[in-house]
Amino acid sequence: MSTASPPLSTLDAGREMQSGATVVRPRPWLAAWTLCRREWVRFIRQGNRVFAALGQPIIFWILLSGLLGTSFQMGGAHLAAPNAAPIGQNAPSTGENIAAATNNIAAATPPSISYAQYFFPGTLVMIILFTAIFATISVIEDRREGFLQSVLVAPVPRWSVVTGKVLGGALIALAHAAVFLLLCFTLNVPITLLTVPAVLVLLFVIGIALTSLGLAIAWPMQSTQGFHAIMMVFLLPMWLLSGAFAPPGNNWIGWIVRINPLTYCLALLRRILYWGADPAVKDAVLAGLPSTLVCTLVTVGFVVAMFALAWRVASVRTTGDAV
Amino acid sequence: MSNSPAIRVRGVNHWYGQRQALAEVSLEIEPGETFVFLGPNGGGKSTLFRLLSTLLPLEHGEAEVLGFNLRRQIGEIRARIGVVFQSPSIDRKLTVGENLMHQGHLYGISGGELQRRSETLLERFKLTDRVRDRVETLSGGLRRRVELAKGLLHHPRLLLLDEPSTGLDPAARNDVWDYLRQLREQDGVTVVLTTHLLEEADKADRIAILDRGKLVALDTPDALRSTVGGDAITIQTAAPELVAAGIRDRFGCTAGVMEGNVRLEMPDGHQWIARLVEAFPGQISAITLGKPTLEDVFIDRTGHRMEAVEEEEPPKKKKRRH
Numbered sequence: 001m002s003t004a005s006p007p008l009s010t011l012d013a014g015r016e017m018q019s020g021a022t023v024v025r026p027r028p029w030l031a032a033w034t035l036c037r038r039e040w041v042r043f044i045r046q047g048n049r050v051f052a053a054l055g056q057p058i059i060f061w062i063l064l065s066g067l068l069g070t071s072f073q074m075g076g077a078h079l080a081a082p083n084a085a086p087i088g089q090n091a092p093s094t095g096e097n098i099a100a101a102t103n104n105i106a107a108a109t110p111p112s113i114s115y116a117q118y119f120f121p122g123t124l125v126m127i128i129l130f131t132a133i134f135a136t137i138s139v140i141e142d143r144r145e146g147f148l149q150s151v152l153v154a155p156v157p158r159w160s161v162v163t164g165k166v167l168g169g170a171l172i173a174l175a176h177a178a179v180f181l182l183l184c185f186t187l188n189v190p191i192t193l194l195t196v197p198a199v200l201v202l203l204f205v206i207g208i209a210l211t212s213l214g215l216a217i218a219w220p221m222q223s224t225q226g227f228h229a230i231m232m233v234f235l236l237p238m239w240l241l242s243g244a245f246a247p248p249g250n251n252w253i254g255w256i257v258r259i260n261p262l263t264y265c266l267a268l269l270r271r272i273l274y275w276g277a278d279p280a281v282k283d284a285v286l287a288g289l290p291s292t293l294v295c296t297l298v299t300v301g302f303v304v305a306m307f308a309l310a311w312r313v314a315s316v317r318t319t320g321d322a323v
Numbered sequence: 324m325s326n327s328p329a330i331r332v333r334g335v336n337h338w339y340g341q342r343q344a345l346a347e348v349s350l351e352i353e354p355g356e357t358f359v360f361l362g363p364n365g366g367g368k369s370t371l372f373r374l375l376s377t378l379l380p381l382e383h384g385e386a387e388v389l390g391f392n393l394r395r396q397i398g399e400i401r402a403r404i405g406v407v408f409q410s411p412s413i414d415r416k417l418t419v420g421e422n423l424m425h426q427g428h429l430y431g432i433s434g435g436e437l438q439r440r441s442e443t444l445l446e447r448f449k450l451t452d453r454v455r456d457r458v459e460t461l462s463g464g465l466r467r468r469v470e471l472a473k474g475l476l477h478h479p480r481l482l483l484l485d486e487p488s489t490g491l492d493p494a495a496r497n498d499v500w501d502y503l504r505q506l507r508e509q510d511g512v513t514v515v516l517t518t519h520l521l522e523e524a525d526k527a528d529r530i531a532i533l534d535r536g537k538l539v540a541l542d543t544p545d546a547l548r549s550t551v552g553g554d555a556i557t558i559q560t561a562a563p564e565l566v567a568a569g570i571r572d573r574f575g576c577t578a579g580v581m582e583g584n585v586r587l588e589m590p591d592g593h594q595w596i597a598r599l600v601e602a603f604p605g606q607i608s609a610i611t612l613g614k615p616t617l618e619d620v621f622i623d624r625t626g627h628r629m630e631a632v633e634e635e636e637p638p639k640k641k642k643r644r645h
Contacts, residue, residue, distance in 0.1 A: 024402050024477040027431040034428035042416050150412035150473070153376050154429040155401035317380045 028160035035151070035164025036171070039135065043172050049134055054176045057130060058183075061123040065116040068245070113285055117187050121269045122244025125262065127180050128173045128207050129239050133231055135169025136214030140224050149321065158315045165215055166310065170207030177203045190277040198272045205303050206265045210235075212306035216313045242266045247288055264290060264298035271295065327390055329354045329481050329513040330375060335384030337370050337536075344370040346536040348384075352515060352529075354480075357507055360517040361524040361617065362533035363629045368517040369409070371533070372485045375515070376406045389481055402430070405479035405512075407470050409486040415459040419450055419469050422458060423476060430477040437476075444472040448502065464495030471502055482506065484516040488523055500526055519629065521617045532621060539624040544617060551615035551623045554592025558585040558599065559609040566603055573602060581628065588619065 142148040248257035330352040337345040360368035386393040427437040532540040570578040578587040
């Protein structure tokens, strides 16, 4: 499919030479890039999407940290090393409005880290998830508005269409998460300049995985209502059961958390975020999390599987392709 | 070899679930021809368009487009055909120029070449001053021109259009046809379109009439009309049913009522005018004589009017199939 010449049919070769007509040579990566770029242009032109994808997780983070912070114990006194000062008490003087509010509530326990800190990586993943959802809804709009038809009859392989849509969605998600990441400086999360690129790479990978998953679900759909239903019963629970709220217990829900690949993505994110932390704090925060190797393997497997799934779903020509 | 058809379809069937949308359709379209699939909505023409444009997979039968097999050489076909859909395929949130740019990139055209092709097409379709306008601000006629420009960016040798005049006012319709004529005459592009409008079908070199999935006629407009016997006589009257029954009783010929008028087809129609007026004194307010129209051809071949099966719109939501 990637080459348009020489023509396969001798008949056609003859005619094309006679008429001097040139046949276009499809370039799958150019097609993917242009679709990715289009996602961005459309995204920027829909201001409410910018707000929805970033505003909602921030509100969630502030409210849930406040609500759940009082009952949360991460590590607690028995896990925290005696010489490890509670991180919440070291909150910097700048930008402490959010952190202080939540830390004060959390300090009552007293935990070794505040709930706002525990919930922070989960919120990053939530931002990626929400943005990925919004990005993949665009494929339903593309289908409904007719744009997708012309993409489907263009001489490009479906992997390049999927790559374009997924890359566009993942980059938008990454941009949001990067903005939110700045808030970590209000939390005294021991982030260093070295961890930032690693976190961004991981968030990008999670973005690719979740956008691919969203695309695989949204691709055959005719209406956004159907997608919202899937979002509520599948995507949101997937995030809720990823250890974003609390470490998994030993009940049946704990086991769902353990078989959820997103759990491992989130655990890897926690591990990277606390690279530079004091060993005692690190022990407390990372207690019970799967090893870095397991997390990395699952994350890589997850992204590959999700992209393959999206590619497979998009490769099937269906009667629904016609508007 | 040069006589090879632009499109060759043999024994093509297509089902949407239980409903058969195409039944044993076979036809050939010559290079450089302007060819129309005429039929009511649900007649099967849009399904044929979707198969030929590679949007739907060909399931039963054989077809070739520009000499390439529609089952196995989809990439080759896609690179050579231009497709203009009935529902707009341009992105309304983007400008005219951005739409053309993305289309170019999807077809592997970029840089200076894309720029040159875009400018030529924008000029041809009188869109140069609208290049920076978002498509959502354009009128229906202008949008259709953008669609055409988009479909022609990669210089296709065959242009497929699904109901290109839908939603356009008469002036814009004429514009579209002027452009299609230019394409055929200047560029030798084969133009294949679907329509349910008779006056539009009349402008084609050849017409294939599709009804309920079957190909019921295929020829030039004139040849099709000549197959309907004689002249068409239309009678305006206050009591069409009575008059039609009277004609049947008295003259033993088939007269029907359509849209409140009595219609009949007779050889030597002019001789019947006086006879009919005399036979129903005071009841006929107007009587016209005309050559048969394509509508008459359709009625003759199918036994019903084109609008009669409009309700049989193919289902919009269909289950996935493999």
